[in-house]
Amino acid sequence: MARPDDPEYRRLLGEFVPLRIVNLKGIDLNLFRFDTDLTFAVLLMNADGYTYSRFGVQDHTHTTDRMSLAGLKQAMRDVLVAHRAGDVDREAIPDPAQRYTLLDLPAFARSRQARDACYHCHFEGTARFRQLRRDGQFRKEMFFRYPYPENLGITLEVDRNNVVKSVQPGSPAARAGIRAGDRIVRAGRTPIFTTADLQFALDPVADPGSVTLTVQRDGRTLPPMTLSLSAGWRRYDVSWRASVASLPPILGIWGRTLTDAERRQRGIAADRLAILVTFLFPEPVWEPARRGIRTGDVIVAIDGEEWPNLNLRQFHSTFRLKYNVGDRVRVTLLRGNQRIDTTVDCIDPDPG
């Protein structure tokens, strides 16, 4: 996405000290706070550890649909202005005494991943969830990290970062008076330059809750607007998140969605669930979670309910949100022309 041959990008990068981190081993996670499920994340910060802005957004559709080089360059320009103006919130500088690395999380230190040579960024989310579960503090609402602007009812311009492209009628943003063309400059006390900044500011907001946005319209800064966010406002499709994929329960299978031709052949509507099982998790611990299922079966219903069409990651994600470890679930399969029901157990394969 950030093409190194773009002259303006290279010129802007020359105004920064560029630091590339490809391994989280030994990295201070209190200093670098970002969405660790992203495959590309940028922090623009000063030497004291104050983060001016974050860049990098991902969703279940595509890694780069929400990012552009123009947007990154705009963020870099905005940060250079803030840096030169000394626009720093001293209270937002991480305390060096609070330094911690992945190995400081006991749940991670005892995991198999701790022995890996390279710690991937998403290990952080996996380890955090694992630790919360171990401490008995995990709740499924925690899946919905870094909510999107769409959760407020707005979309932002990809190339202009913090400029509102559209507002969904009747949404919290619409009710608060936000309009297309507004520039969001602050959420609470957090300066907003990018979509990722807004997501970071939204991350600690409760469900239900509220957030106060400051916007500029026609060059004027308007009085802060408070958005009331009703229960469930944080929810979105988390199926792309690697950290979430580590959590039980799921069925002990892998597979794919049937093609349109395969659906027609089997008489399954285009908008209904149809997961072709291509692989059974071989470890014995998974047996109860794939009981009665064979490769070649097509999963068409769960507990008698025909779910909408989902890809495999979305299927596992929906299952994980709906059920808990210890539940028993009826799975309806299409095997040849026969409909077969089987009952599987929701297990935790790694309760350690």
Next chain:
Amino acid sequence: MRAWRLGIAASGLIGGIVWLAAGWPAARAQEPAVVSWRDDVEAARAEARRSGKPLFVVFR
């Protein structure tokens, strides 16, 4: 004749100063920077402190 030569020299000198003050740094700024990525966090922070530049930290 001497005054004419002195005038040429003075205008050249002034032009050079103006070019150095404005044109040359701007021309330099247009050149693509040679990007040398750091991988040591504390060394990069020390360099940022020394140079007065912000950090561009990418996680991949």
